[in-house]
Structure formats: C-alpha cells, structure tokens
Amino acid sequence: MADGTLFIGTRRYSSWSMRGWLAVRLAGLDVEEVVIPLTGGGSDSEVARRTPSGTVPYLEHNGNRVWETIAICEYCAELNPALWPETLEARTHARVISAEMHAGFRGLRQAMPMVLGRDGAGHGQTSDALVDTARIERIWRETRAQFGAGGPYLFGGTFNAADAMFAPVVARFLTYLPQLGADTLSYCEAVRAHPLVDQWYAQAAEEPVEWRLAHYETSP
Numbered sequence: 001m002a003d004g005t006l007f008i009g010t011r012r013y014s015s016w017s018m019r020g021w022l023a024v025r026l027a028g029l030d031v032e033e034v035v036i037p038l039t040g041g042g043s044d045s046e047v048a049r050r051t052p053s054g055t056v057p058y059l060e061h062n063g064n065r066v067w068e069t070i071a072i073c074e075y076c077a078e079l080n081p082a083l084w085p086e087t088l089e090a091r092t093h094a095r096v097i098s099a100e101m102h103a104g105f106r107g108l109r110q111a112m113p114m115v116l117g118r119d120g121a122g123h124g125q126t127s128d129a130l131v132d133t134a135r136i137e138r139i140w141r142e143t144r145a146q147f148g149a150g151g152p153y154l155f156g157g158t159f160n161a162a163d164a165m166f167a168p169v170v171a172r173f174l175t176y177l178p179q180l181g182a183d184t185l186s187y188c189e190a191v192r193a194h195p196l197v198d199q200w201y202a203q204a205a206e207e208p209v210e211w212r213l214a215h216y217e218t219s220p
C-alpha cells in the first residue's frame with residue numbers, strides 16, 4: 001500500500017501540479033496519484049472539495065498534509081536532501097530563486113499559460129511577460145555561471161527542486177517561443193529531455209480531450 005496521495009490537476013495545464021509532482025518523484029515518495037480535471041476553480045469545484053486550500057498540488061504523506069508547492073518541495077527535501085544542492089551557499093541560492101518563482105512572474109504566467117502540446121508560437125508576448133522572461137533568463141544565466149559547472153541544469157549535473165520550480169517556465173518558452181538566448185534554449189532542451197519531465201508530457205498527451213478548456217487553448 002502507498003504511503004499517501006498526491007492530488008494534481010490536468011497535466012496539460014497545471015503548472016503548479018507539475019512542480020509538485022516533480023518534487024515528489026525526485027524524492028522517490030510512494031504515493032498514489034489522483035488527477036482532478038481542472039474546471040476553472042470555484043468553491044464548489046472538485047479541487048475545492050478535496051484539498052484544504054482549494055488548490056493542487058496537495059500531498060498527503062504518512063499523516064502529513066502539505067499544500068503550497070514550495071512547501072511540498074521543502075517536505076520532499078526533508079526526506080531526500082538531494083532535492084537542494086549540497087553547499088549552504090548553493091542551497092540558499094536555490095531556495096531564493098525558487099521562492100522568487102513561487103511568488104512572482106505574474107505577467108508571464110497570465111500571458112503565457114502552460115498548455116502542453118499547444119502551438120502558441122508568437123502568442124502571449126505582452127510587455128509584462130517579456131520583462132519576466134528577461135528576469136528569468138538572467139536568473140538562469142547567473143545561477144548556471146556561479147553554480148552550474150559540469151552539467152546542463154541550474155546547479156550542474158543534478159536536476160533538483162529549483163529546476164522543478166522552473167520546469168513549467170521551460171514548457172511555456174517551448175510553447176510560445178519568445179526570443180531567447182542560446183544558453184536559455186540549451187537549458188530548456190535539457191529540462192525538456194529529463195525523463196521525469198518527459199513522462200509528465202507523455203501523460204499529459206494521454207489525457208482525454210474532453211478535459212480541455214477553450215479558455216486556455218485559444219487565448220491570449
């Protein structure tokens with residue numbers, strides 16, 4: 001029997017679920033997955049009924065109840081410290097940029113919603129989204145320059161919780177194709193090729209088309 005349950009939303013759309021799922025899988029937790037098709041929210045939605053905060057991801061594990069993606073990452077790192085880098089300096093930076101991701105980039109998130117498999121080239125390039133894009137490129141560039149020697153990820157050869165936090169941004173960049181530096185593109189390719197990210201995409205592609213929401217498929 002599994003040690004708990006991870007509640008996630010439609011894989012095609014749910015960027016926060018993707019992050020939480022990656023953290024849980026990186027940590028190797030044995031949990032059953034429950035996918036709740038997203039319907040656009042509301043107090044009577046299934047997500048609202050089945051989770052404390054009315055949001056996914058939501059993790060129940062060995063009696064612990066964890067919501068908020070950044071808290072799920074921290075919980076997973078308690079059980080598998082390799083989710084954060086080894087040195088205090090790198091670990092601090094990983095937490096800082098993950099917190100910045102968790103709290104920010106609203107312009108990008110609104111204009112370029114995650115829609116895996118959609119051809120959105122050229123869409124969503126509002127000025128706010130492009131400001132966020134530039135900031136994210138800078139974070140990735142500086143992080144990799146300082147901590148990423150010897151591997152394709154933010155902190156080198158190990159895909160960690162910080163990469164998980166930014167994986168849906170990679171998905172957005174690959175969908176909407178804003179103008180990006182060569183170093184950004186090579187990071188995006190590495191993240192997209194990671195086996196867990198690839199598994200998430202493959203499972204998203206198998207979701208019923210009835211789960212699709214016109215709002216995400218056609219806008220902005």
Ligand SMILES: N[C@@H](CCC(=O)N[C@@H](CS)C(=O)NCC(=O)O)C(=O)O
Binds near residue numbers: 009013014039045047
């Ligand atoms: N701050 C939350 C945000 C989670 C969130 O907004 N999740 C969306 C799906 S990506 C959600 O559950 N929305 C409610 C719904 O669609 O019913 C976190 O970090 O986990």
